Amino acid sequence: PPPGGFPVSPGSEAAGLVLEVGQRVDWFKSGERIAYAVTTGAYAQERVIDASKVVKVPHGISDEQAAAMMLKGMTAQYLLRRTFKVNAGDTILFHAAAGGVGLILGQWAKHLGATVIGTASSADKIELAKAHGFDHV
Incomplete structure:
Protein backbone atom coordinates (compact mmCIF):
# COMPACT_ATOMS: atom_id res chain seq x y z
CA PRO A 1 0.00 0.00 0.00
CA MET A 69 7.42 22.78 -17.22
CA MET A 70 7.54 22.82 -13.41
CA LEU A 71 9.73 19.75 -12.88
CA LYS A 72 11.74 20.48 -16.02
CA GLY A 73 12.37 24.04 -14.82
CA MET A 74 13.42 22.84 -11.37
CA THR A 75 15.80 20.37 -13.03
CA ALA A 76 17.30 23.17 -15.15
CA GLN A 77 17.66 25.37 -12.04
CA TYR A 78 19.37 22.54 -10.16
CA LEU A 79 21.84 21.95 -13.01
CA LEU A 80 22.62 25.64 -13.71
CA ARG A 81 22.69 27.03 -10.19
CA ARG A 82 23.43 24.14 -7.82
CA THR A 83 25.30 21.33 -9.61
CA PHE A 84 27.61 23.83 -11.30
CA LYS A 85 26.89 27.52 -10.89
CA VAL A 86 26.99 28.77 -14.48
CA ASN A 87 28.26 32.33 -14.94
CA ALA A 88 29.04 34.66 -17.82
CA GLY A 89 31.97 33.35 -19.84
CA ASP A 90 31.44 29.69 -18.94
CA THR A 91 31.09 27.10 -21.71
CA ILE A 92 28.70 24.25 -21.00
CA LEU A 93 27.67 21.07 -22.82
CA PHE A 94 24.15 19.70 -22.48
CA HIS A 95 22.95 16.45 -24.06
CA ALA A 96 19.37 16.19 -25.39
CA ALA A 97 19.32 19.92 -26.10
CA ALA A 98 15.88 19.79 -27.74
CA GLY A 99 14.19 18.02 -24.82
CA GLY A 100 12.03 19.72 -22.21
CA VAL A 101 14.88 20.42 -19.79
CA GLY A 102 17.29 21.32 -22.60
CA LEU A 103 15.04 23.97 -24.11
CA ILE A 104 14.66 25.73 -20.75
CA LEU A 105 18.33 25.28 -19.85
CA GLY A 106 19.58 26.66 -23.18
CA GLN A 107 17.66 29.91 -22.81
CA TRP A 108 18.59 30.33 -19.15
CA ALA A 109 22.29 29.58 -19.69
CA LYS A 110 22.41 32.04 -22.59
CA HIS A 111 20.77 34.68 -20.38
CA LEU A 112 23.51 34.04 -17.80
CA GLY A 113 26.12 34.77 -20.48
CA ALA A 114 27.39 31.24 -21.09
CA THR A 115 28.41 29.69 -24.39
CA VAL A 116 25.96 26.80 -24.74
CA ILE A 117 26.82 23.62 -26.65
CA GLY A 118 24.24 20.87 -27.10
CA THR A 119 23.66 17.52 -28.72
CA ALA A 120 20.57 16.51 -30.68
CA SER A 121 19.57 13.58 -32.87
CA SER A 122 18.03 15.22 -35.95
CA ALA A 123 18.15 18.35 -38.09
CA ASP A 124 14.77 19.51 -36.70
CA LYS A 125 15.99 19.13 -33.12
CA ILE A 126 19.23 20.96 -33.92
CA GLU A 127 17.23 23.87 -35.33
CA LEU A 128 14.92 23.89 -32.29
CA ALA A 129 17.85 23.89 -29.85
CA LYS A 130 19.56 26.76 -31.67
CA ALA A 131 16.30 28.74 -31.54
CA HIS A 132 16.30 28.29 -27.75
CA GLY A 133 19.75 29.62 -26.90
CA PHE A 134 22.23 26.94 -27.94
CA ASP A 135 25.25 28.39 -29.73
CA HIS A 136 26.49 25.09 -31.17
CA VAL A 137 24.58 21.83 -31.65
Missing part, protein backbone atom coordinates in the same frame (compact mmCIF):
# COMPACT_ATOMS: atom_id res chain seq x y z
CA PRO A 2 1.08 3.63 -0.50
CA PRO A 3 2.65 5.47 2.47
CA GLY A 4 -0.52 7.46 3.25
CA GLY A 5 -2.82 4.52 2.60
CA PHE A 6 -5.77 4.41 0.22
CA PRO A 7 -7.43 6.16 -1.56
CA VAL A 8 -4.57 7.66 -3.56
CA SER A 9 -4.67 10.47 -6.09
CA PRO A 10 -1.59 10.17 -8.35
CA GLY A 11 0.20 12.89 -10.27
CA SER A 12 2.92 15.31 -9.22
CA GLU A 13 2.65 18.38 -11.49
CA ALA A 14 -0.42 20.59 -11.83
CA ALA A 15 -1.72 24.10 -12.35
CA GLY A 16 -5.01 25.77 -11.57
CA LEU A 17 -6.85 28.43 -9.60
CA VAL A 18 -6.51 29.19 -5.91
CA LEU A 19 -9.92 28.77 -4.25
CA GLU A 20 -8.96 29.78 -0.70
CA VAL A 21 -5.81 30.70 1.21
CA GLY A 22 -4.79 30.25 4.84
CA GLN A 23 -4.69 33.12 7.31
CA ARG A 24 -0.90 33.46 7.18
CA VAL A 25 -0.64 33.42 3.37
CA ASP A 26 -0.24 36.91 1.94
CA TRP A 27 1.80 36.35 -1.24
CA PHE A 28 -1.16 35.16 -3.33
CA LYS A 29 -4.93 35.22 -3.11
CA SER A 30 -8.10 33.48 -4.20
CA GLY A 31 -8.57 33.51 -7.97
CA GLU A 32 -4.88 33.62 -8.87
CA ARG A 33 -3.34 30.96 -11.09
CA ILE A 34 -0.66 28.75 -9.55
CA ALA A 35 1.38 25.67 -10.43
CA TYR A 36 3.32 23.12 -8.42
CA ALA A 37 5.41 19.97 -8.70
CA VAL A 38 6.83 17.22 -6.55
CA THR A 39 3.85 16.60 -4.33
CA THR A 40 1.32 13.86 -5.05
CA GLY A 41 -2.35 14.42 -5.72
CA ALA A 42 -2.18 16.40 -8.96
CA TYR A 43 -4.96 14.34 -10.56
CA ALA A 44 -7.48 15.50 -7.93
CA GLN A 45 -9.99 18.18 -8.93
CA GLU A 46 -9.37 20.11 -5.70
CA ARG A 47 -6.72 19.77 -3.05
CA VAL A 48 -5.07 21.42 -0.08
CA ILE A 49 -1.40 22.19 -0.64
CA ASP A 50 1.27 23.99 1.36
CA ALA A 51 1.62 27.54 0.02
CA SER A 52 5.41 27.17 -0.02
CA LYS A 53 5.07 24.50 -2.72
CA VAL A 54 3.36 26.68 -5.35
CA VAL A 55 4.37 29.47 -7.74
CA LYS A 56 2.24 32.05 -9.54
CA VAL A 57 1.64 31.42 -13.23
CA PRO A 58 2.22 34.53 -15.37
CA HIS A 59 -0.23 35.70 -18.03
CA GLY A 60 0.49 34.19 -21.42
CA ILE A 61 1.33 30.74 -20.04
CA SER A 62 -1.44 28.14 -20.12
CA ASP A 63 -2.14 25.80 -17.22
CA GLU A 64 -0.95 22.92 -19.41
CA GLN A 65 2.35 24.67 -20.14
CA ALA A 66 2.85 25.66 -16.50
CA ALA A 67 2.24 22.15 -15.19
CA ALA A 68 4.42 20.57 -17.88
Whole structure:
Protein backbone atom coordinates (compact mmCIF):
# COMPACT_ATOMS: atom_id res chain seq x y z
CA PRO A 1 0.00 0.00 0.00
CA PRO A 2 1.08 3.63 -0.50
CA PRO A 3 2.65 5.47 2.47
CA GLY A 4 -0.52 7.46 3.25
CA GLY A 5 -2.82 4.52 2.60
CA PHE A 6 -5.77 4.41 0.22
CA PRO A 7 -7.43 6.16 -1.56
CA VAL A 8 -4.57 7.66 -3.56
CA SER A 9 -4.67 10.47 -6.09
CA PRO A 10 -1.59 10.17 -8.35
CA GLY A 11 0.20 12.89 -10.27
CA SER A 12 2.92 15.31 -9.22
CA GLU A 13 2.65 18.38 -11.49
CA ALA A 14 -0.42 20.59 -11.83
CA ALA A 15 -1.72 24.10 -12.35
CA GLY A 16 -5.01 25.77 -11.57
CA LEU A 17 -6.85 28.43 -9.60
CA VAL A 18 -6.51 29.19 -5.91
CA LEU A 19 -9.92 28.77 -4.25
CA GLU A 20 -8.96 29.78 -0.70
CA VAL A 21 -5.81 30.70 1.21
CA GLY A 22 -4.79 30.25 4.84
CA GLN A 23 -4.69 33.12 7.31
CA ARG A 24 -0.90 33.46 7.18
CA VAL A 25 -0.64 33.42 3.37
CA ASP A 26 -0.24 36.91 1.94
CA TRP A 27 1.80 36.35 -1.24
CA PHE A 28 -1.16 35.16 -3.33
CA LYS A 29 -4.93 35.22 -3.11
CA SER A 30 -8.10 33.48 -4.20
CA GLY A 31 -8.57 33.51 -7.97
CA GLU A 32 -4.88 33.62 -8.87
CA ARG A 33 -3.34 30.96 -11.09
CA ILE A 34 -0.66 28.75 -9.55
CA ALA A 35 1.38 25.67 -10.43
CA TYR A 36 3.32 23.12 -8.42
CA ALA A 37 5.41 19.97 -8.70
CA VAL A 38 6.83 17.22 -6.55
CA THR A 39 3.85 16.60 -4.33
CA THR A 40 1.32 13.86 -5.05
CA GLY A 41 -2.35 14.42 -5.72
CA ALA A 42 -2.18 16.40 -8.96
CA TYR A 43 -4.96 14.34 -10.56
CA ALA A 44 -7.48 15.50 -7.93
CA GLN A 45 -9.99 18.18 -8.93
CA GLU A 46 -9.37 20.11 -5.70
CA ARG A 47 -6.72 19.77 -3.05
CA VAL A 48 -5.07 21.42 -0.08
CA ILE A 49 -1.40 22.19 -0.64
CA ASP A 50 1.27 23.99 1.36
CA ALA A 51 1.62 27.54 0.02
CA SER A 52 5.41 27.17 -0.02
CA LYS A 53 5.07 24.50 -2.72
CA VAL A 54 3.36 26.68 -5.35
CA VAL A 55 4.37 29.47 -7.74
CA LYS A 56 2.24 32.05 -9.54
CA VAL A 57 1.64 31.42 -13.23
CA PRO A 58 2.22 34.53 -15.37
CA HIS A 59 -0.23 35.70 -18.03
CA GLY A 60 0.49 34.19 -21.42
CA ILE A 61 1.33 30.74 -20.04
CA SER A 62 -1.44 28.14 -20.12
CA ASP A 63 -2.14 25.80 -17.22
CA GLU A 64 -0.95 22.92 -19.41
CA GLN A 65 2.35 24.67 -20.14
CA ALA A 66 2.85 25.66 -16.50
CA ALA A 67 2.24 22.15 -15.19
CA ALA A 68 4.42 20.57 -17.88
CA MET A 69 7.42 22.78 -17.22
CA MET A 70 7.54 22.82 -13.41
CA LEU A 71 9.73 19.75 -12.88
CA LYS A 72 11.74 20.48 -16.02
CA GLY A 73 12.37 24.04 -14.82
CA MET A 74 13.42 22.84 -11.37
CA THR A 75 15.80 20.37 -13.03
CA ALA A 76 17.30 23.17 -15.15
CA GLN A 77 17.66 25.37 -12.04
CA TYR A 78 19.37 22.54 -10.16
CA LEU A 79 21.84 21.95 -13.01
CA LEU A 80 22.62 25.64 -13.71
CA ARG A 81 22.69 27.03 -10.19
CA ARG A 82 23.43 24.14 -7.82
CA THR A 83 25.30 21.33 -9.61
CA PHE A 84 27.61 23.83 -11.30
CA LYS A 85 26.89 27.52 -10.89
CA VAL A 86 26.99 28.77 -14.48
CA ASN A 87 28.26 32.33 -14.94
CA ALA A 88 29.04 34.66 -17.82
CA GLY A 89 31.97 33.35 -19.84
CA ASP A 90 31.44 29.69 -18.94
CA THR A 91 31.09 27.10 -21.71
CA ILE A 92 28.70 24.25 -21.00
CA LEU A 93 27.67 21.07 -22.82
CA PHE A 94 24.15 19.70 -22.48
CA HIS A 95 22.95 16.45 -24.06
CA ALA A 96 19.37 16.19 -25.39
CA ALA A 97 19.32 19.92 -26.10
CA ALA A 98 15.88 19.79 -27.74
CA GLY A 99 14.19 18.02 -24.82
CA GLY A 100 12.03 19.72 -22.21
CA VAL A 101 14.88 20.42 -19.79
CA GLY A 102 17.29 21.32 -22.60
CA LEU A 103 15.04 23.97 -24.11
CA ILE A 104 14.66 25.73 -20.75
CA LEU A 105 18.33 25.28 -19.85
CA GLY A 106 19.58 26.66 -23.18
CA GLN A 107 17.66 29.91 -22.81
CA TRP A 108 18.59 30.33 -19.15
CA ALA A 109 22.29 29.58 -19.69
CA LYS A 110 22.41 32.04 -22.59
CA HIS A 111 20.77 34.68 -20.38
CA LEU A 112 23.51 34.04 -17.80
CA GLY A 113 26.12 34.77 -20.48
CA ALA A 114 27.39 31.24 -21.09
CA THR A 115 28.41 29.69 -24.39
CA VAL A 116 25.96 26.80 -24.74
CA ILE A 117 26.82 23.62 -26.65
CA GLY A 118 24.24 20.87 -27.10
CA THR A 119 23.66 17.52 -28.72
CA ALA A 120 20.57 16.51 -30.68
CA SER A 121 19.57 13.58 -32.87
CA SER A 122 18.03 15.22 -35.95
CA ALA A 123 18.15 18.35 -38.09
CA ASP A 124 14.77 19.51 -36.70
CA LYS A 125 15.99 19.13 -33.12
CA ILE A 126 19.23 20.96 -33.92
CA GLU A 127 17.23 23.87 -35.33
CA LEU A 128 14.92 23.89 -32.29
CA ALA A 129 17.85 23.89 -29.85
CA LYS A 130 19.56 26.76 -31.67
CA ALA A 131 16.30 28.74 -31.54
CA HIS A 132 16.30 28.29 -27.75
CA GLY A 133 19.75 29.62 -26.90
CA PHE A 134 22.23 26.94 -27.94
CA ASP A 135 25.25 28.39 -29.73
CA HIS A 136 26.49 25.09 -31.17
CA VAL A 137 24.58 21.83 -31.65
